Amino acid sequence: MSKIEIKNCFIDLGKFLNQFSLDKNIKNEDVKNNEIFFDSFVELIALSQSHNGWFTPEQVYFSIQSWANALTEENLTKWLSAYNFEESKPKKIGLILAGNIPLVGFHDFLTVLITGNDVLVKTSSNDQHLIKFLAKYLITLDERFSSKITFVEGKLEGFDAVIATGSNNTSRYFDYYFKDVPNIIRKNRNSVAVLNGKETKEDLFNLGEDIFRYFGLGCRNVSKLFVPKGYDFKMFFEAIFSYKDVIFYEKYANNYDYNKAVFLMSLYKLLDNEFLTLKEDSSYSSPISSVFYEFYEDLEEVKSRLKTDEEQIQCVVSNDLVENSISFGQTQKPMLWDYADNVDTIKFLNSI
Template sequence: MLQKSKFTAFVELGKFLAQFSLNKNQPQETVLLNDRFYTSFEELLALSQSHNGWFTKEQVYFAVQSWAEALTEENLTKWLSNYDFSNVQPKRVGLILAGNIPLVGFHDFLCVLISGHKVLVKTSSNDQHLIKFLANYLTSVEEDLNDFISFTEDKLEGFDAVIATGSNNTARYFEYYFKDKPSIIRKNRNSVAILNGVETHEDLVNLGEDIFRYFGLGCRNVSKLFVPKGYRFDAFFQAIFEYQEVIHYEKYANNYDYNKAVFLMSNFKLLDNGFLTLKEDSSYSSPISSVFYEFYESLSELKVRLENNKDQIQCIVSNDLIENSIAFGQTQKPQLWDYADNVDTLEFLISI
């Protein structure tokens, strides 16, 4: 099928998603197929937390709006202009998706289809409804896409390449099982923030967004702070007080109580504000409701360390303290060209 028809289908999907926001859903007469899909999608959004307790209304609407903003004609044109799809021979690409945050696997789904391949999707049991709904919308806008999209609940079979996302443990299984196929295997990663003590209140409020969005479940969430020797956390705690409502979500509160108790029973020294604990720790991966921190003396030495550990890090947040860092508050707003693990998915798909 023509590249243009796929492009148009995703633009129409972006327009459809743009009708839904946390404050007010507003149908637009110019959006295709609203008579078939608008009410059903409203109902699905309302049911999302019953499908996954972490998928609260606020978090699901944030994900939907993020994709609405990404899937514009301008963004898609800018992204795809860097690639040549003319020699792509359609293959069947298997996707094994994660389910930690809403629609977390949709970028891989988009990449496979927009590059000209067919997609075979194995969803996570934690997020199996949203992406299937969007696939149904796409195939209704462009019927030829029916031949390019399929889902399975069984073991992946009959594929030419695979993109699989999982934990470090499951990644070892994936690497063995898919060793004879072209693949991208994604493992656990975490994001870090580097502070120098001169951040504004607004910077630190925005850092709270990087920490608490999706309750900290995403690989782009900041789970580790690097702070200068002697740093005091007063301004940090004052700024993130805006996120105190997070403790009213039962699943988050349960994690906060449990992880705090484990830390205290182990006699770890904690900083605590009633909904987030800070623990000095060299690890990058902190449990839900906790952020690790570490002091640094030399920014240049820290840069070397982060470069050496880049396979464990998804994003680095700072006020331009390090090359290619992301501004505070932007980790959960990636552009289409911001690839997970810095692996260019479209280049991989063009090459298979």
């Protein structure tokens, strides 16, 4: 398959995904293969929470719409225009995917295929149905995808390179097992927000999106705040109050109750609004339903700290207080050219 043909198939996939939203699924008669896939996808979305309790309809639809917005001709053309592609024999690229949020591994899947390579996919047990469905849709668009996409149930073998996503613990295994092939090994990362007290209520409301989307399970979710010494959290709590319904979701509520109890038994001082706890802590990785915070006196010290700890950080959110930071509310809306861990996956694949 030519790269143009592959690109056009992903554009068609984007049009297919664009039919589905939390408000209403609207069938577009111009979308290819709807007679085969539309109703089945609606059913799969409805079943997603039974496959993974964190995959509520709201979260699954958000992910689907994010990919529908990304897979447009304009976005794909802009993304790929930054690279020079040489025709070469396709490499077999192994993917070991995470499963913390819906379709979290789809960017790697897309990148391998759109560069003309073949993909060997080992899904997480927590997110194995959605990506397989989208692969079937691609194969129906062009049967040649069937020889380019392989889902692996057992041991991953026969690859020329590997992209593996896991925890800091599993990364040590990945580093050893894949040491003899080109690889990208992703570890735990967290996202932070840097505030200066001049944020508007709208800014802080949007920060709530960065905190609560996907229940805080993603590496792009803000789990740590840097705030100026003496910062008053009153407006922050007022701004995020509209996210209060998160506590009515049982799995989140159980985490809130448990983590709050652990903190209190340890005699930690907490700020609490009955659905989120704030704890002063120098760490980046806070548990579900909690966000850590740290006071600062000099913004330059924060910038230096973030530079030193850049391998632990996925995103930085601020009102341009930190270079290359992301606007409030945008962490879970990455563009195709926003690479995980700032590692250019296409550049990596082109170098093999």
